Amino acid sequence: MDFVAVAPESLRLATLARRVAASDCTVLIAGESGTGKEVLARFIHRSSPRASHPFIAVNCAAIPENMLEAMLFGHERGAFTGAHASHVGKFEQAQNGTLLLDEVTEMPLGLQAKLLRVLQEREVERIGGRAAVALNVRVLATTNRNLRAEVTAGRFREDLYYRLNVFPLSTSPLRDRRDDVLPLAMRLLTSRCRAGERIPALSADAAHLLLTYGWPGNVRELDNVMQRALILCNGAVIEAEHVHLEGAAGLWDPPPAQRVEAVMPESVPMSAAAIAARAASSALSQSLSVAERDLILDALRLDNGNRQAVAKRLGISARTLRYKLAKLRESGVEV
The missing domain is CATH 3.40.50.300 (P-loop containing nucleotide triphosphate hydrolases)
Structure with missing residues (x-):
C-alpha cells in the first residue's frame, strides 16, 4: 500500500x-x-x-x-x-x-x-x-x-x-492523525476490491464512526474493519451498521481545543455544544473531500486515465465525473 x-x-x-x-x-x-x-x-x-x-x-x-x-x-x-x-x-x-x-x-x-x-x-x-x-x-x-x-x-x-x-x-498512532483515517480507509477499500469491481462509498454516519474511534490497533485494525465492512455491505454504500468496532472503550474524545473551536464570528451567540457540533461537521466534511479526491486519483491511476472506466469503477455517471474533475482542477490538482 x-x-x-x-x-x-x-x-x-x-x-x-x-x-x-x-x-x-x-x-x-x-x-x-x-x-x-x-x-x-x-x-x-x-x-x-x-x-x-x-x-x-x-x-x-x-x-x-x-x-x-x-x-x-x-x-x-x-x-x-x-x-x-x-x-x-x-x-x-x-x-x-x-x-x-x-x-x-x-x-x-x-x-x-x-x-x-x-x-x-x-x-x-x-x-x-x-x-x-x-x-x-x-x-x-x-x-x-x-x-x-x-x-x-x-x-x-x-x-x-x-x-x-x-x-x-x-x-x-492513528488516533493522533485523524485526517489520515478516511483517506486510508478508502485506499484500503480500493486495494481490497477486485479489478473492475465498484468501490463502495462511505456514508456520513460510517465516516463519523471511523473518525471518532480511537484505533488502538492503528492502521492494521482499520484494515480489518474495512475488510469486514466490505463483506457486510450489499450495495454501493458502506453504512454505519457495516462498521464493526471493538466497542465504546475505543471511542476517541477530541481534545478540548478541537471540541470548542470557534467556527462562527464571536458576535453570534452559540452554545459550546453547538460550536462543537459545527467544528465536528467541518472536520468531517474536509476529511470526506480528501477521501473523495484520493479515491478519484486512485481510480484514474488504476484505469490509466480512462474516464469511462473510472466512472464505472466509482459507480457515478460520466457527467458527474467531469464535474468532480473540474472541481479538482480548480483546487490546483492536476488531473
Missing part, C-alpha cells in the same frame, strides 16, 4: 522521508504496532536512487532464533545439519538495494554483535564460508519499543543502537 499523508504530522514525516531517501544513511523507524512502519520504509526505498533494485524485508520477530542468522547471512553447503545446499542470505539478496530489519529489537544479543560487524565492515561471510562478500546495501530498521530503554535494560547493544539510529523517524 502507498504511504498516505494528509494529516500535518504525516505530511511532515513524508517530507523528512523524501529527504533522507536521497542519501544512503541508515534509518531507524519507531512507532506503535500497526502504524505503517514498513509502508514508510518501502516509501523511502521507492523515493531513493535504489528504487530499481531489490527491497528485502526481514521480520526479526517471526523467524526462530536458530534460523535468523542463516536467513540474514546465508550459509554454505554442509555448514550445519540439514544444509544440503548453499543459500544466499537476505543481505546478499538486497545487493544494490534496501534491506529492512523489521522489529530489530527482537534480535538476540549474540546476533546483534554479528549484525554490527556486517554494518561496520559492509561485508558478509556466509555460515561455513571462507570468503567475505562485499555489500552495497542500504539498511533500514523498525521497532515498536523504546530502543533507548532497551539499551539501558541491557537487552540491546548500545553500539548497534548508534549504528542504526543515524536518522530516526517516528510514525504517529
Whole structure:
C-alpha cells in the first residue's frame, strides 16, 4: 500500500522521508504496532536512487532464533545439519538495494554483535564460508519499543543502537492523525476490491464512526474493519451498521481545543455544544473531500486515465465525473 499523508504530522514525516531517501544513511523507524512502519520504509526505498533494485524485508520477530542468522547471512553447503545446499542470505539478496530489519529489537544479543560487524565492515561471510562478500546495501530498521530503554535494560547493544539510529523517524498512532483515517480507509477499500469491481462509498454516519474511534490497533485494525465492512455491505454504500468496532472503550474524545473551536464570528451567540457540533461537521466534511479526491486519483491511476472506466469503477455517471474533475482542477490538482 502507498504511504498516505494528509494529516500535518504525516505530511511532515513524508517530507523528512523524501529527504533522507536521497542519501544512503541508515534509518531507524519507531512507532506503535500497526502504524505503517514498513509502508514508510518501502516509501523511502521507492523515493531513493535504489528504487530499481531489490527491497528485502526481514521480520526479526517471526523467524526462530536458530534460523535468523542463516536467513540474514546465508550459509554454505554442509555448514550445519540439514544444509544440503548453499543459500544466499537476505543481505546478499538486497545487493544494490534496501534491506529492512523489521522489529530489530527482537534480535538476540549474540546476533546483534554479528549484525554490527556486517554494518561496520559492509561485508558478509556466509555460515561455513571462507570468503567475505562485499555489500552495497542500504539498511533500514523498525521497532515498536523504546530502543533507548532497551539499551539501558541491557537487552540491546548500545553500539548497534548508534549504528542504526543515524536518522530516526517516528510514525504517529492513528488516533493522533485523524485526517489520515478516511483517506486510508478508502485506499484500503480500493486495494481490497477486485479489478473492475465498484468501490463502495462511505456514508456520513460510517465516516463519523471511523473518525471518532480511537484505533488502538492503528492502521492494521482499520484494515480489518474495512475488510469486514466490505463483506457486510450489499450495495454501493458502506453504512454505519457495516462498521464493526471493538466497542465504546475505543471511542476517541477530541481534545478540548478541537471540541470548542470557534467556527462562527464571536458576535453570534452559540452554545459550546453547538460550536462543537459545527467544528465536528467541518472536520468531517474536509476529511470526506480528501477521501473523495484520493479515491478519484486512485481510480484514474488504476484505469490509466480512462474516464469511462473510472466512472464505472466509482459507480457515478460520466457527467458527474467531469464535474468532480473540474472541481479538482480548480483546487490546483492536476488531473
